[in-house]
Amino acid sequence: MSDTAGQVITCKAAVCWGAGEPLKVEDIQVAPPEAHEVRIKILYTGRCARICHTDEYTRSGADPEGAFPVILGHEGGGIVESVGEGVDSVKVGDHVIPLYTAECKKCKFCTSGKTNLCSSVRATQGQGLMPDKTSRFSINGKPILHFMGVSTFSQYTVVADVSVVAVNPKAPLEKVCLLGCGITTGWGAVAKQPGVKDSTVAVFGCGCVGLSCLNAAQLVKASRIIAVDTNPAKEEWARKFGATEFVNPKQLPQGTRIQDHLVEITDGGLDFTFDATGNVDVMRAALEACHKGWGVSTIIGVAAAGKEISTRPFQLVTGRVWRGTAFGGVKGRTELPGIVEDYLKGAVKVDEYITHEFKFEDINKGFDAMHAGDCVRAVVDMS
Numbered sequence: 001m002s003d004t005a006g007q008v009i010t011c012k013a014a015v016c017w018g019a020g021e022p023l024k025v026e027d028i029q030v031a032p033p034e035a036h037e038v039r040i041k042i043l044y045t046g047r048c049a050r051i052c053h054t055d056e057y058t059r060s061g062a063d064p065e066g067a068f069p070v071i072l073g074h075e076g077g078g079i080v081e082s083v084g085e086g087v088d089s090v091k092v093g094d095h096v097i098p099l100y101t102a103e104c105k106k107c108k109f110c111t112s113g114k115t116n117l118c119s120s121v122r123a124t125q126g127q128g129l130m131p132d133k134t135s136r137f138s139i140n141g142k143p144i145l146h147f148m149g150v151s152t153f154s155q156y157t158v159v160a161d162v163s164v165v166a167v168n169p170k171a172p173l174e175k176v177c178l179l180g181c182g183i184t185t186g187w188g189a190v191a192k193q194p195g196v197k198d199s200t201v202a203v204f205g206c207g208c209v210g211l212s213c214l215n216a217a218q219l220v221k222a223s224r225i226i227a228v229d230t231n232p233a234k235e236e237w238a239r240k241f242g243a244t245e246f247v248n249p250k251q252l253p254q255g256t257r258i259q260d261h262l263v264e265i266t267d268g269g270l271d272f273t274f275d276a277t278g279n280v281d282v283m284r285a286a287l288e289a290c291h292k293g294w295g296v297s298t299i300i301g302v303a304a305a306g307k308e309i310s311t312r313p314f315q316l317v318t319g320r321v322w323r324g325t326a327f328g329g330v331k332g333r334t335e336l337p338g339i340v341e342d343y344l345k346g347a348v349k350v351d352e353y354i355t356h357e358f359k360f361e362d363i364n365k366g367f368d369a370m371h372a373g374d375c376v377r378a379v380v381d382m383s
């Protein structure tokens with residue numbers, strides 16, 4: 001038992017008080033975990049669009065589910081400080097990665113064998129609350145909301161026991177915290193998609209998620225791996241992560257659409273395409289770059305509120321498939337420990353994505369770096 005078990009912990013957290021506002025490092029109170037909950041000392045957090053785009057998406061006000069005040073952050077690594085009654089899947093001292101895609105192993109989704117989505121805590125998670133519909137975070141009695149069930153921009157957080165997994169303590173948490181979202185998402189989107197071996201692949205967007213798609217396409221031995229990004233600086237990155245070709249849509253001849261160019265250079269289109277931009281026009285291009293009869297396009301990017309996808313239905317009538325994935329289809333509690341082992345064996349890249357490191361008090365710089373466009377992933381030291 002840790003000596004703080006059962007007590008309210010006062011610690012620092014980066015609070016977003018309203019849409020579009022910068023994060024403010026505040027003293028917060030973190031209540032002890034209730035039954036089937038786990039309190040974690042967060043040591044490192046990544047910021048997924050460069051810490052992860054999804055945090056910035058919610059901070060900016062673009063997320064229709066966004067609610068404030070909130071403690072953002074969803075890529076993290078830490079150590080279990082205490083557990084509530086009935087928790088038997090992790091114990092005090094375990095090195096853990098919080099999971100924004102829970103895995104209860106009991107619900108209709110978990111037992112379907114068809115999806116990694118889990119319904120056990122998703123409804124309350126979307127409201128920024130714990131499963132009992134209350135918050136464990138407060139400032140002088142005022143409740144502060146949770147985010148994606150994990151809130152990793154806090155020195156201590158509380159998560160449902162279905163939303164956390166223990167990993168090999170030999171893995172450096174300052175690196176594998178990034179497996180909590182972007183890298184795992186890109187890896188899973190490709191590696192868990194049947195048929196990519198010996199097939200042609202195009203990945204739109206070469207941020208962390210897209211680079212991880214490229215890396216997985218190389219690992220599973222896709223025959224041709226085309227990276228597409230509007231930022232010329234991403235070519236070097238894309239090739240380092242496995243791209244065999246790079247196309248910048250802005251450098252095509254005037255009037256040439258990226259999908260037409262890709263269809264032209266691939267004798268009818270790609271076998272598999274992946275959107276890792278969140279831009280609905282790019283999603284359409286990715287679908288339309290697929291080969292007639294069998295091409296499969298996967299949407300990974302999160303689009304802003306009110307945005308909708310469109311294409312001619314004929315694109316689907318003629319055999320292209322449009323699908324999407326959350327957290328790369330990875331079941332966190334079952335599969336993430338194995339991905340960490342693959343990282344330790346050198347089979348999955350992680351360190352290579354880290355372009356920036358920040359101290360907690362400089363967390364807003366992580367968002368500035370994200371906007372600056374030279375950042376793939378930033379890791380924040382929460383100590």
Ligand SMILES: NC(=O)C1=CN([C@@H]2O[C@H](COP(=O)(O)OP(=O)(O)OC[C@H]3O[C@@H](n4cnc5c(N)ncnc54)[C@H](OP(=O)(O)O)[C@@H]3O)[C@@H](O)[C@H]2O)C=CC1
Pocket residue numbers: 048049050052053054057181182185204205206207208209210228229230231234249276277278279282299300301302303325326327328373375376
């Ligand atoms: N489904 C899921 O489970 C998950 C979804 N996501 C989502 O995936 C998306 C990617 O995340 P992340 O890698 O962190 O984001 P980044 O912003 O780091 O990467 C996006 C990349 O796409 C490039 N880009 C922008 N516009 C275009 C365009 N028109 N054509 C081609 N490339 C373009 C950007 O260029 P530039 O450098 O110039 O900006 C950047 O290199 C986000 O929408 C994120 O929210 C993330 C994790 C999990």
Ligand SMILES: N[C@@H](CCC(=O)N[C@@H](CSC=O)C(=O)NCC(=O)O)C(=O)O
Pocket residue numbers: 048052053054055063064065066101117122181302303326327
């Ligand atoms: N709240 C958003 C939904 C955003 C979204 O799609 N999130 C992804 C993960 S993105 C990680 O960086 C996800 O897992 N979705 C599945 C889910 O159940 O939320 C909105 O409403 O647009």
Ligand SMILES: [Zn+2]
Pocket residue numbers: 048052053054055074075181182
């Ligand atoms: Zn993310």
Ligand SMILES: [Zn+2]
Pocket residue numbers: 102103104105106107108109110111117118119120
């Ligand atoms: Zn479930």
